[in-house]
Amino acid sequence: MVKNNLQKDFEDAFDEFASKRIEAVEGALMEDKSSDYNRYRYQADTLFQEIRSRLDKSDTKLILDYEATHNAMWFDVVRASYIQGLKDSMKLNGITAKALCKGEREERA
Numbered sequence: 113m114v115k116n117n118l119q120k121d122f123e124d125a126f127d128e129f130a131s132k133r134i135e136a137v138e139g140a141l142m143e144d145k146s147s148d149y150n151r152y153r154y155q156a157d158t159l160f161q162e163i164r165s166r167l168d169k170s171d172t173k174l175i176l177d178y179e180a181t182h183n184a185m186w187f188d189v190v191r192a193s194y195i196q197g198l199k200d201s202m203k204l205n206g207i208t209a210k211a212l213c214k215g216e217r218e219e220r221a
Contacts, residue, residue: 130191 141149164175 126194127191130187130194133194134187134190 138149141147142153144150160175160179164172167175
């Protein structure tokens with residue numbers, strides 16, 4: 113399927129938005145020194161460096177490729193979560209609007 117320019121422009125803009133939002137959320141989590149995120153990040157970084165240090169120099173590219181692939185996969189999950197969140201919010205907005213309209217009709221009756 114060929115994407116039209118409008119769809120591609122939207123996806124590019126959305127990816128930029130998601131990237132900036134992820135960075136902002138990550139920054140906020142990192143500021144909270146007692147957060148689980150900081151503990152997990154430290155543990156993951158320590159494990160990654162330990163694994164990397166045990167590899168031969170020729171195998172280092174392999175672990176770096178793994179890291180890049182894992183990060184790309186994680187971004188896809190976050191992007192899909194944002195898209196689902198937008199869909200859910202539109203549905204919730206519609207449900208809320210219907211409930212409010214129903215409540216106003218009942219008050220008038």
